[in-house]
Every structure is written in structure tokens, then in C-alpha cells.
Amino acid sequence: LFPNYNTVHDFYKVLSIRGVYLASQMGEDKSIHTVITFNRGGEWTKVQRPVGVDCKNNEKDGCYLQIHSEYSIHRGIKAYPPHSQKDAYGLILVHAHVASNLQTSPPDVYLSTDGGYNFKKVLQGPHAYEIADSGGLLVAVPISTNYPKVVKFSTDEGNCWHTYKFTSDEIKFTGLLTEPGGKSMTVGLWGYQKDTNKWTVSVIDFSTVVTKQCKEEDYVPWIPHTGLKTRPGFEGCLFGKKEIVKRIKQDSWCRNGYYKILETSTEICKCTEVDYECDYGFYRPDNLMKCVLQPEMKADQLGICKEGNLEKFPMLGYRMIVGDVCDTVSDFHPVSDITSLDSICHTGNSGSTKLVIAAVIVIILVLVAAVGAVFLYKVLLLQRHRVVYRYSMLTQADDRDNEYENALTTHDTLYSESSDDEVEQDNRLPKSNGAVPANSKQPVKAYHDDSDEDLLG
CATH class of the missing domain: 3.30.60 (Wheat Germ Agglutinin (Isolectin 2); domain 1)
Structure with missing residues (x-):
């Protein structure tokens, strides 16, 4: 199901088992029902009805487990999407009900411990849930009320639930969170107070409740995909290999621990159909x-x-x-x-291939001809319009320089450095009416400072 008016979709990859996916499918009558695949989409089937759960509609119409996901949450249903963790082998928590198609009534919480082959009802009504301690701890908070005061937890795969009151205040619950990977024993409950609207975080460390560390005798081997219909001797084989993992026994009151690495082994299977x-x-x-x-x-x-x-x-x-x-x-x-x-032999599309090659060659030739024509046009245009340089301003500048030079050469000497005798001789030249002869040049008297000679004399 991919609603065309929003980006949400109901397609979920189960992390706790290989090759399992959940999806919502819309029928011809616009009804929605859940389908599941155990072989990576090779075959899709409806989710089997849990044992001992009443059907919401007439059983003649079919009774299967209908699982809520992102689409239901977007439409306002109080539910959480399917949840699983990589190291919590086989565990899947979902909100669902038993009916022929998806319902709008408040759902209940169901749990699968074998990777989706079988489900069981573990909690009445909608809850926020988390998987912690690599599957050894399940935590849930009821969301049927806006102000929950208790938290529920289970250490035996949902068979028995314990209740703990974590607050007495009116706190608007907004979310339940644990460390990514689901290995920690610590969970946080988020919300804000009703009166002051102040955010509040309640952190619960369940390692103070479950104090015993699991030992080797507390684990049991488990083989995924034993529910597949296969030949005798090939139980658990999927895509050519069989996996064997270890999980905590349901009746063991102990914890895996944060740094616990659960043992796994793989066997290669013989090929079958x-x-x-x-x-x-x-x-x-x-x-x-x-x-x-x-x-x-x-x-x-x-x-x-x-x-x-x-x-x-x-x-x-x-x-x-x-x-x-x-x-x-x-x-x-x-x-x-x-x-x-x-x-x-010749391939059937050889004729079309030749046509494509011929078309490409023609296009290349046309482009080359067009570029050549443009280049030739530019060359002819440059030859017709030669560049003419004008020197009128430069000539005028040369004339002005000549005038300045002539003016400087025709002026009389304004200064001449000569001895005192030359000055006196010039002073004795005859004068006519006090005027200087036309052909004579009267030099400017030079100035001679004899102060130094007087001091020496």
C-alpha cells in the first residue's frame, strides 16, 4: 500500500529474521489486508490467525491477523508500527486485530517469537513498546490514556507481564525509547507535565530488577524458518543455508548484558527445487x-x-x-x-542499428558543414572591412612640438656666466641713443660673490 497523497507506506522489513517482509495490500473492494513473505518476496500469504482470538467479523469472510503500520497511524489510529531488532532473533511486536481486513477499532498488541510464522496476543489495547537486552526484555506503556503512570515489562517473551508505577504526576506521555540496537537494559519515557508544560524524562534501569547474568545453561538453540514447507531433512534451509542461533529460555530470569554476543552458526544446504x-x-x-x-x-x-x-x-x-x-x-x-x-546468424535488430548509425553520421556531417560555413563567412567579412588608422591627432601633436622647439631656440641668452673683465668690456661698447645695437646681444651680467676673497685677504 502506497497512498498517493502522502509519503508513508506499509512495507516493513523484519530485522530479526532473514527474508521476511510485511506489507499491506488493497483489494478490489478497496479493503486493506496484511500479507507476509518468508522468502524475500517469492511468495506472499496472509498472516495466520492467532490461536484463541475472536474474529471481528463473520468467519465466512476470512479471519486473519491484520497488522497496522504507517498508513493507519497517518489516518489517526492509536498504534505503533511493527518493531523488531537485529539481535532479538525471531521477535516481532505489532498492533493488530483478527478480521477479514484492516479495522479502525483500537488494536491489541501481538508478538511473534518465530519470525512471523505464528503470533500470539500479549497485551490488551494499544501500547508503546520497545525490545531491550537483545530480546531478553520487552517494555510497554499503555497509550489508551494520555497520562499513563505505569510501565509494563516481560522477561519471558510476553507470557508474563510485570507492572511498575514510574510516576504519580500528570505527565502527557509522548514516547518510549531505548538505546539503538536494543542491547541496553535502560529505557526512557518522555513527556511533559500537565500544569507547567515542562518536559520530563523518566529513565528506568531494569538491570537493578533483573540482576542475574545468563549462563550457558540459560540458552536454547533456535533454527529460523522451520515453518517453511520443505523436504524432510531440509528444515530451516532458505536460499541454500541454515542458521542456528541461541536465545534465552523463556523461564530463565536473567539478562544477556550489553556486551553479550549471541552465538550463531551457519550450515550450507544441498540444492533442491x-x-x-x-x-x-x-x-x-x-x-x-x-x-x-x-x-x-x-x-x-x-x-x-x-x-x-x-x-x-x-x-x-x-x-x-x-x-x-x-x-x-x-x-x-x-x-x-x-x-x-x-x-x-544476424540479430533481428541489425537493420534498425544500421539506420541509427547512418542517422548519426548524417547529423555529424551537417554540423561540420554548418561550422565551416560560419567560419568562411567570418573570414570574408574581415577581408571586406580593413582597419584604417588615422594619424591626424598625432600630426597635430608633432606640429606643436616643433613650435615649442623653435620658440626656445630664437630667444636671447638670459644668463651667461663670464668673468668680470668681460662684463666691463661689454659696458664700454658705444651706445646709440641709449639703445642696444640691433645685431648685438647684451648678456645678462653674471653675479660674482667676492666675499670669500675679501675674508681671505
């Missing part, structure tokens, strides 16, 4: 694992054109699923051999 999917032209009839040829297929082999040579490919009907790691040495392992027919 479930490790393969049907090849092109084949299908699996109902309730059969064998891939058979489709009736519309006229031949049991394909002609493949590879690098210009025709090859015959016998279709055996199987191909291994991507990501499968099963042992192909023994048991079921169909093998297809490719036989060369020693003949030349």
Missing part, C-alpha cells in the same frame, strides 16, 4: 515444484545469436535464484549445455 526458479517458457503448476513447459512454447530449445554465431540452448526449465548459496555438487542440480550450430 526451491533453490531454483522457472526459466523462460516454463512455469510451476499449482501445488507442484517441478517446472513444466508452457503449452504455447513450440520447441524445447532456443536459438541464441552470440557474436554472429548461432548457438542451440536446451531449456531445462530451471535457473538458480539470485543470492542462493546451496551446494550444487550433490542432489538437485540441472545443467544446461550450449551447442554451437556452426552457422552465421
Whole structure:
């Protein structure tokens, strides 16, 4: 379910088990129901009804577990989305009810301890929930009231719940949180006081309640995916391997601890029909694992054109699923051999390929011609419009320089440095009416300071 008016979606990947996903599907009558897959989307089924839970509608219409997710929360339903942790193997907490489709009534809390194959009802009404201590501790706070005062916790996978009153004040509850990864024994409850609107955080350390550290005898091995329908001896095999993990026994009052690394081991399984999917032209009839040829297929082999040579490919009907790691040495392992027919072949799209190549060449030639034409036009334009330089201003400047030079050379000497005798001789020249002769140049008398000579004399 992907609502087209919002970014929310009801598609959830379960972290506590490999290959399991939850989703909401809309039917032709616009009703919504929950589906689950255990093999990474290969097959989708409805979630089985928990034992001992009443159905909300007529059982003739079908009774399955309908799980609320982001879409329901967006529509105003008091619920939390599905929750799981990587190290809490097989545990899934959900809000749901038993009906033929998703309901708007207040949901209850259900828990799966085997990765979604089976669920059980653990709490009445909606709750905020968290998984702590790697699955050894479950914590829940009722959200049917806005001001809860108690917190509930379980150490035996939801079979028995203990209640603890964490406050006496009127606190508007807004959320329950634990450390990312779900390894810690500490949880925080967030909210604000009704009168003052001050934010309040209540931190509860459950390690003071569950003080015993788990020992080796407190653990039990668990094999995921034993609920899959497989051949005898292949229980738990999924995509070619089987996982074996250890979990705390339900009746052990102890904790894993923050730094506890739970033991896991892996076994490679032999290949079977479930490790393969049907090849092109084949299908699996109902309730059969064998891939058979489709009736519309006229031949049991394909002609493949590879690098210009025709090859015959016998279709055996199987191909291994991507990501499968099963042992192909023994048991079921169909093998297809490719036989060369020693003949030349041409692919069906060779004509279209040639047309595309021809079109590209034509486009390149047109572009080159256009660029050449533009370049030639620019060259011709430059040749027609030659640059003419004007020197009129420079000539005028040269004339002014000549005038200045002539003016300086025609002036009489304004200063001449000569001896005193020369000055006296010039003073004795005859004068006519007190005027200086026209051809004579009267130098300016030089100034001679004899003060130094007088002092020496």
C-alpha cells in the first residue's frame, strides 16, 4: 500500500529474521489486508490467525491477523508500527486485530517469537513498546490514556507481564525509547507535565530488577524458518543455508548484558527445487515444484545469436535464484549445455542499428558543414572591412612640438656666466641713443660673490 497523497507506506522489513517482509495490500473492494513473505518476496500469504482470538467479523469472510503500520497511524489510529531488532532473533511486536481486513477499532498488541510464522496476543489495547537486552526484555506503556503512570515489562517473551508505577504526576506521555540496537537494559519515557508544560524524562534501569547474568545453561538453540514447507531433512534451509542461533529460555530470569554476543552458526544446504526458479517458457503448476513447459512454447530449445554465431540452448526449465548459496555438487542440480550450430546468424535488430548509425553520421556531417560555413563567412567579412588608422591627432601633436622647439631656440641668452673683465668690456661698447645695437646681444651680467676673497685677504 502506497497512498498517493502522502509519503508513508506499509512495507516493513523484519530485522530479526532473514527474508521476511510485511506489507499491506488493497483489494478490489478497496479493503486493506496484511500479507507476509518468508522468502524475500517469492511468495506472499496472509498472516495466520492467532490461536484463541475472536474474529471481528463473520468467519465466512476470512479471519486473519491484520497488522497496522504507517498508513493507519497517518489516518489517526492509536498504534505503533511493527518493531523488531537485529539481535532479538525471531521477535516481532505489532498492533493488530483478527478480521477479514484492516479495522479502525483500537488494536491489541501481538508478538511473534518465530519470525512471523505464528503470533500470539500479549497485551490488551494499544501500547508503546520497545525490545531491550537483545530480546531478553520487552517494555510497554499503555497509550489508551494520555497520562499513563505505569510501565509494563516481560522477561519471558510476553507470557508474563510485570507492572511498575514510574510516576504519580500528570505527565502527557509522548514516547518510549531505548538505546539503538536494543542491547541496553535502560529505557526512557518522555513527556511533559500537565500544569507547567515542562518536559520530563523518566529513565528506568531494569538491570537493578533483573540482576542475574545468563549462563550457558540459560540458552536454547533456535533454527529460523522451520515453518517453511520443505523436504524432510531440509528444515530451516532458505536460499541454500541454515542458521542456528541461541536465545534465552523463556523461564530463565536473567539478562544477556550489553556486551553479550549471541552465538550463531551457519550450515550450507544441498540444492533442491526451491533453490531454483522457472526459466523462460516454463512455469510451476499449482501445488507442484517441478517446472513444466508452457503449452504455447513450440520447441524445447532456443536459438541464441552470440557474436554472429548461432548457438542451440536446451531449456531445462530451471535457473538458480539470485543470492542462493546451496551446494550444487550433490542432489538437485540441472545443467544446461550450449551447442554451437556452426552457422552465421544476424540479430533481428541489425537493420534498425544500421539506420541509427547512418542517422548519426548524417547529423555529424551537417554540423561540420554548418561550422565551416560560419567560419568562411567570418573570414570574408574581415577581408571586406580593413582597419584604417588615422594619424591626424598625432600630426597635430608633432606640429606643436616643433613650435615649442623653435620658440626656445630664437630667444636671447638670459644668463651667461663670464668673468668680470668681460662684463666691463661689454659696458664700454658705444651706445646709440641709449639703445642696444640691433645685431648685438647684451648678456645678462653674471653675479660674482667676492666675499670669500675679501675674508681671505
